[in-house]
Amino acid sequence: MLPMTHRVRTAADFARIVRSGARSGRRNVVLYGSRTEESSPSRVGFIVGKNVGNAVTRNLVKRRLRHASAEWVVAHPHGYDVVVRALPAAADSDWPALRKDFTGSLAAVVRRLDGSDTAERQGRVS
Template sequence: MLPAVNRIRTAPEFSRTVRSGARSGRRNVVLYGSVTSMADSSRFGFIVGKNVGNAVTRNLVKRRLRAAAAVVLLRNPQGLDFVVRALPPSADAGWPELSTDLDKALTAVMKRLTTRDTAAMEGKGS
């Protein structure tokens, strides 16, 4: 379980991250990421809809994604918000596949966020 400080809970927080952040999709997940204050702890939110499966399946997928997110928090402890949307194929995916998809999506999102920050800093300097 993720500590409360590392969880996105409200609809406006989910919306801000999904709408203003970078996005990367994989077979099992879509990851949205945005930069927050570097003083804030990084946070995760999860969207696992009914199209993934019944309640037992959705909860299993969510538990696996939370465990993968805990590993990500060790590498990126501050300044980022992430929303993970589970896609229907995630119901049949095992732990290694979900973890790998999340890591690859994270790498792509971080690259996009870094590119945006660099472009924004160059725009302010001119």
């Protein structure tokens, strides 16, 4: 389970994360991420729309994504805000494929965020 301190809760936070930072997509998910202060906890939010399926299917997809994100938060407890948007293909995806898409997209987002931070610190990016 994902503790409350690691969840994105407000619409303003969702909008800020989606509009700024890095983005990476796969067949089943699109991830948006941004860096936060190193002292603030990493947070994850989920967008699973009706285009994914009925309520039972959406909740299944959300539970699977929440489980995968809980594992990631253990490894990265501070410094990131992430929003996960499930795509319609996620409804027909099995657990290993969904987890692979999630971890692959998340790794790409973290790589981009860390790379841009390093370039800013070194004065290459204004």
